[in-house]
Amino acid sequence: MLKRLPFIVFLLFIILVWKMLSTHSAHFADVLINKRLPAFSVYTLDKNELTDKSLLGQVTLLHIWAPWCSVCRAEYPKLNDIKAKYNITMVGIVYRDSLLNTRQWISVYGQPFDQLAVDEKGSIGVALGITGVPETFVIDKNAVVRYRQLGDIHEEDWNEHIWPLIQQLQKS
């Protein structure tokens, strides 16, 4: 039995590591999942203050993007489609771009957001824990982060994960 002890210890260790890796991810993208959206404050194009508390009481698709970002530009028609086809509150925050550029962009390409704010200095990015744009969060009625998408939203992500989750959260 003693001779086999190292092998048993090693086997137990491998099982534990596998179990931990399969149930928990230390990746920063998962850090905010099931946690309250961090506090933030930013102003919308209409000069109204938008905070984390503004999102209470509704399920929200919070999208962080920027007109200077090529992936965001390519994704933009999808956001217009989502707003047209689905019943969902969409809030956008423009990261590190000007009010002028944002106004010009939406005048040409449309405005799918119920509220659109501009974070010209990039302070909201860190407050929300983002590492780049685009990023999308599904926020529940208690302002808890339920889903986070790094990069653009693919059709499979929307159909298989995001929309079913939004429907479930809207019913609860």
Add this chain to the structure above:
Amino acid sequence: MAANSTATKIIDINQTAAPLYAFATQNEANQFQFLTHAMRCLVCQNEPLADSEATLAEDFRKQIALQIKQHKTNAEIIQYFTTRYGNSVLYNPPLNVETIFLWVLPAVFFYCSNGHFMAQFCAPKAA
């Protein structure tokens, strides 16, 4: 020689990063240096915040400087970032349930690969 190198490095750092943020006291500048070397740039290849030119690192530095000016402690500032980005933002992750394997793994592997055989080798042989 080693002490000289370290001193030179600290002076260089103060001459580059800290003046950009214009701290009121040397203690605040030192706190900034400590924090920007304790945290890493998440979108870079093993680069501390202090040295990174990435936009995200710049945002991190601005936030650190702002919080230092608000007289936040190192622990409070680190907690602000780990709440949002996890322990992966730290160069020296704390020892806890999530990171225990990082610390235990080498010892386990050492035991499994060598300890058992060393014990056998050193054990008195039966006549």
